[in-house]
Amino acid sequence: MSFLSPTLRLENLSTEPIMTQDHIPEDQRYNKQNIVAQWCVPINGKMYRIELEHGTTSGRRMIWVNGREVLRRDWMFKLVGEDTFHIDQIRCIIRVDPAPGFKYEYSLYIDGKSHDQYTEEMTRQYRLWLYTQDSAAETSQEYRIMLKLDTLSLYVNDELRTEESAFVHGGTDTKFLLQDTEFVLQARSSGNKHDGIVHTLLANGVAVPEAKIQEIMQEPVSILQAN
Template structure:
């Protein structure tokens, strides 16, 4: 009986419903969203670090707003029938797909392997001419 209760508790605490990869100048950020459909619990993690937690909410739908590297992001929770929900990520006012497409137009990205240090991700932001290497903005001339 105790084992069944623990298994049920573990099943209820794992409410991961969406994972998105958000490409920004300083790298690709993983956004994870947990949504408890019984409790209304909402947890947002960026790159494995918890940035928002709401344990009990009576309203199961709505928006959650957060910031990733100075960029405003919104997770939209919308009903899709009885106890079914859709989740979408809005980044800088655009759906993730549109944001990713616009980023690919304004940024050039290279993956460079240099021994012995390994792999570097170099990003040139065309509109500002900022250069990033492995998430660190470089001072360039």
């Protein structure tokens, strides 16, 4: 005679761990307070915010890209190691290594390069401008404009633009309109081989300061919306 009710017989009990988060909607699983490391990475002209959740007591490891879950491991008894995931077909690895004082170090590798090496490489490959459009409404529009130098591909808030360039004296001008702001991307010869072509972005005739991609990549939340 069983003391278990018909719905609680041993053969009816689930063998799956009961501490998973599958039953919780994704937007509720994301908790900024649980993030232990974050990086900002431009890949193929688009900017991505990568965040790691490393639960040393729960054994849970989660990776978020722009606020979306891309990897989750529950009940990880080994708290160190590496996890692999892909962004736009680019292989990324997050490594968790032990550190003195019962702490951990977190490292990101993109396409086989450390985050620092990748940042240095991207600095040579891209030009970046940040522009905030003033508006009479309560909210203002922010634009992140990136130019990939080898292909001259132009991205605005991660979207590839197809704009025609016009030849002018000393170089080219690429004009595009965003709401009521006219942008002109100027390409001019610097006059020496070391500097090559100099790119300047104008918004309604006023030069937009170029952003330092090294600093921007260390401050992901300031330029990416938390989805």
